[in-house]
Amino acid sequence: MASSENLLTIRNLHTGFRIKDTYYNAVDDVSINLNKNEILAIVGESGCGKSTLATSILGLHVANNTKVTGEILYKDLNLAGLPEDKFNSIRGNDIGMIFQDPLSALNPLMRIGEQISESLVYHTKFTKEQRVERVLELLNQVGIPNPERVANQFPHQLSGGMRQRVIIAIAIACKPAIIVADEPTTALDVTIQAQILDLLKELQAETKSGIILITHDLGVVAEVADRVAVMYAGQIIEEAPVEELFNNPKHPYTRSLLNSIPQMNSENEKLQVIKGLVPSLKNLPRQGCRFSSRIPWIAADAHEENPVLHEVAPGHLVRCTCWKHFDFEGAEGGQLR
Amino acid sequence: MSFMQIKDLCVHYPIRGGFFNRVVDHVYAVDGVNMEFEKGKTYGLVGESGSGKSTTGKAIIGLEKITSGSIIYEGENVTNQRRERTSAYNRDIQMIFQDSHSSMNPRKRIKDIIAEPIRNFLKLSDQEENRRINELLAIVGMPEDAKYKYPHEFSGGQKQRIGIARAVACNPKMIIADEPVSALDLSVQAQVLNFMKDIQQEYGLSYLFISHDLGVVKHMCDHISIMYKGRFVETGRREDVYKNPQHIYTQRLLSAIPNIEPSTRIARKAERQGVEAIYQTEQHKYYDENGKVYALKQLSSTHSVAMSTQDKGGN
Numbered sequence: 001m002a003s004s005e006n007l008l009t010i011r012n013l014h015t016g017f018r019i020k021d022t023y024y025n026a027v028d029d030v031s032i033n034l035n036k037n038e039i040l041a042i043v044g045e046s047g048c049g050k051s052t053l054a055t056s057i058l059g060l061h062v063a064n065n066t067k068v069t070g071e072i073l074y075k076d077l078n079l080a081g082l083p084e085d086k087f088n089s090i091r092g093n094d095i096g097m098i099f100q101d102p103l104s105a106l107n108p109l110m111r112i113g114e115q116i117s118e119s120l121v122y123h124t125k126f127t128k129e130q131r132v133e134r135v136l137e138l139l140n141q142v143g144i145p146n147p148e149r150v151a152n153q154f155p156h157q158l159s160g161g162m163r164q165r166v167i168i169a170i171a172i173a174c175k176p177a178i179i180v181a182d183e184p185t186t187a188l189d190v191t192i193q194a195q196i197l198d199l200l201k202e203l204q205a206e207t208k209s210g211i212i213l214i215t216h217d218l219g220v221v222a223e224v225a226d227r228v229a230v231m232y233a234g235q236i237i238e239e240a241p242v243e244e245l246f247n248n249p250k251h252p253y254t255r256s257l258l259n260s261i262p263q264m265n266s267e268n269e270k271l272q273v274i275k276g277l278v279p280s281l282k283n284l285p286r287q288g289c290r291f292s293s294r295i296p297w298i299a300a301d302a303h304e305e306n307p308v309l310h311e312v313a314p315g316h317l318v319r320c321t322c323w324k325h326f327d328f329e330g331a332e333g334g335q336l337r
Numbered sequence: 338m339s340f341m342q343i344k345d346l347c348v349h350y351p352i353r354g355g356f357f358n359r360v361v362d363h364v365y366a367v368d369g370v371n372m373e374f375e376k377g378k379t380y381g382l383v384g385e386s387g388s389g390k391s392t393t394g395k396a397i398i399g400l401e402k403i404t405s406g407s408i409i410y411e412g413e414n415v416t417n418q419r420r421e422r423t424s425a426y427n428r429d430i431q432m433i434f435q436d437s438h439s440s441m442n443p444r445k446r447i448k449d450i451i452a453e454p455i456r457n458f459l460k461l462s463d464q465e466e467n468r469r470i471n472e473l474l475a476i477v478g479m480p481e482d483a484k485y486k487y488p489h490e491f492s493g494g495q496k497q498r499i500g501i502a503r504a505v506a507c508n509p510k511m512i513i514a515d516e517p518v519s520a521l522d523l524s525v526q527a528q529v530l531n532f533m534k535d536i537q538q539e540y541g542l543s544y545l546f547i548s549h550d551l552g553v554v555k556h557m558c559d560h561i562s563i564m565y566k567g568r569f570v571e572t573g574r575r576e577d578v579y580k581n582p583q584h585i586y587t588q589r590l591l592s593a594i595p596n597i598e599p600s601t602r603i604a605r606k607a608e609r610q611g612v613e614a615i616y617q618t619e620q621h622k623y624y625d626e627n628g629k630v631y632a633l634k635q636l637s638s639t640h641s642v643a644m645s646t647q648d649k650g651g652n
């Protein structure tokens with residue numbers, strides 16, 4: 001799939017946190033590309049390493065207890081472990097960011113207009129008038145009615161949805177090539193979520209940027225993503241174009257997740273349950289398939305010893321070979337407690 | 338027949354201000370809610386953040402003072418009954434919370450946490466109490482040795498199960514579940530939901546299931562009420578609400594739910610925009626001049642919607 005233009009190439013990324021004297025990798029050998037003009041979703045349950053991946057790309061880790069190794073190639077730079085002073089010109093300029101909680105991401109004492117204009121001061125040579133004009137243009141672009149008034153307001157005077165629109169305006173202020181959005185709609189009501197997702201999608205189409213959208217919600221993925229990577233225990237376990245992932249999921253974990261969603265027409269059925277728990281960082285099995293303890297119905301010797309990603313269709317990668325050997329629709333898959 | 342009726346429930350919080358800290362206004366958190374509960378059924382309460390769902394639940398169970406209206410339980414008026422240790426009402430109606438962690442004393446062992454309602458309401462010997470705790474742990478699928486541990490030693494899903502064990506300890510008739518799975522991962526959420534359905538069948542429990550997740554509510558509930566600014570905009574059987582939504586607010590909510598079928602994206606966006614356009618232009622049909630939700634009007638024996646009496650959607 002060399003067709004599309006590559007924006008960001010992540011290769012063998014490891015991000016470890018120090019607990020006592022040992023580093024434990026929360027992101028453990030992740031390789032993935034982000035293309036121009038696409039929304040790449042990273043999905044998984046809490047603790048699987050999604051946010052750690054995001055903060056690694058953005059260089060937001062505390063250096064003295066975090067170790068980032070591998071490659072995050074952007075233009076001719078390797079962002080993995082890039083010193084902070086170099087990151088400053090990239091963050092907010094080449095790479096925009098949107099986080100879950102719009103209130104804590106805004107300065108409560110600063111007017112909305114000033115907050116948006118801040119990154120313009122830093123990254124552009126705009127005059128004051130140009131900045132004011134750009135701020136109003138941005139507020140308009142993210143669907144805020146009455147931009148002049150809102151520019152003069154403070155964050156607490158806006159609703160959660162409006163605040164998230166402001167965050168998006170800040171993220172796109174310098175027309176970044178890449179936007180990293182970590183759970184951008186998780187704190188919002190569904191109607192607002194739908195509006196924000198529509199907005200992100202429209203902005204992405206307009207600017208042809210690449211968006212990395214991190215979420216735990218498969219519904220959100222299905223609504224906006226072009227490509228999806230599913231993470232489990234620090235690794236990508238399946239990657240595919242969005243329709244392929246939902247119509248033809250292969251990895252047992254992906255399939256279990258899809259089966260455990262209460263669907264709009266599943267009222268009288270049992271939801272599928274995945275046995276066991278997501279392991280904590282210190283207890284991650286680093287040998288063998290990390291998911292094996294949660295699918296006990298397969299004989300141990302049927303598993304690939306240390307599963308690697310296999311390409312099963314163009315662009316569809318699965319970290320498991322054994323899925324061929326069992327019928328997931330059968331009794332075992334449906335009844336696990 | 339219903340065993341419990343909520344009549345015209347209102348919870349208004351005073352807003353104080355001004356020089357003398359006088360009451361200057363009120364928050365109408367719950368503003369005229371009616372409900373009836375039957376045995377073995379699940380009632381869903383949905384709505385956006387701040388619509389009054391939790392306040393409704395807490396008022397029913399007596400954790401929030403009722404401003405006006407009444408609660409009738411098995412023919413008896415139990416309005417504003419404090420959480421007394423002895424009354425049958427307080428034994429029969431229990432609650433589980435979104436964040437069971439903060440509702441559990443971190444310094445108490447699981448055994449004492451689960452035993453709380455047993456000690457309040459039942460006179461059991463130590464031996465009987467111990468047996469009942471083992472039984473409850475078995476019901477929620479936890480090992481017996483869990484009782485000697487502390488809350489922090491359990492995962493979110495396990496704590497939620499412990500919360501359920503405590504709630505069912507005295508064989509309640511009804512459990513008010515406020516966002517019981519909202520903080521849980523998908524796979525764990527599935528466990529808890531399956532489990533809530535299992536014990537419901539076994540013990541004929543009723544649930545008031547509060548959630549903002551319409552997928553979960555549809556999966557769980559027989560009857561659903563949609564709440565907005567302290568009032569119901571629509572209430573009906575699951576089929577009424579999901580297949581034949583009448584209020585624009587309900588339609589808007591339903592059209593916003595993400596669907597896990599990527600191929601329907603474009604059609605769904607068009608539908609969303611269509612509903613949004615109606616929402617913007619036809620406010621007067623659905624909200625009075627002060628933006629207040631109209632009184633409910635019955636469309637069928639099971640389905641009611643809050644619309645102006647002038648024009649009403651067909652059914």
Ligand SMILES: Nc1ncnc2c1ncn2[C@@H]1O[C@H](COP(=O)(O)OP(=O)(O)OP(=O)(O)O)[C@@H](O)[C@H]1O
Nearest residue numbers: 350364366384385386387388389390391392393549
């Ligand atoms: N103790 C209180 N004093 C004043 N206002 C309150 C109090 N408790 C709740 N409110 C207000 O009452 C309204 C309803 O709140 P409630 O917590 O019932 O909403 P909810 O539907 O449960 O929302 P969420 O989905 O966010 O949990 C809100 O406007 C809230 O700010």
Ligand SMILES: Nc1ncnc2c1ncn2[C@@H]1O[C@H](COP(=O)(O)OP(=O)(O)O)[C@@H](O)[C@H]1O
Nearest residue numbers: 017026045046047048049050051052053280281
């Ligand atoms: N600063 C940190 N120090 C130590 N451990 C961390 C830190 N941040 C995250 N972790 C751990 O790394 C793992 C991945 O976390 P995270 O990336 O936040 O997951 P997700 O965003 O997928 O929920 C978890 O086990 C988490 O507890």
Ligand code: SF4
Nearest residue numbers: 289291292303320322
């Ligand atoms: S490799 Fe084996 S244990 Fe791992 S996910 Fe595949 S089937 Fe399960």
Ligand SMILES: [Mg+2]
Nearest residue numbers: 050051052182
């Ligand atoms: Mg996260």
Ligand SMILES: [Mg+2]
Nearest residue numbers: 390391392515
């Ligand atoms: Mg609430």
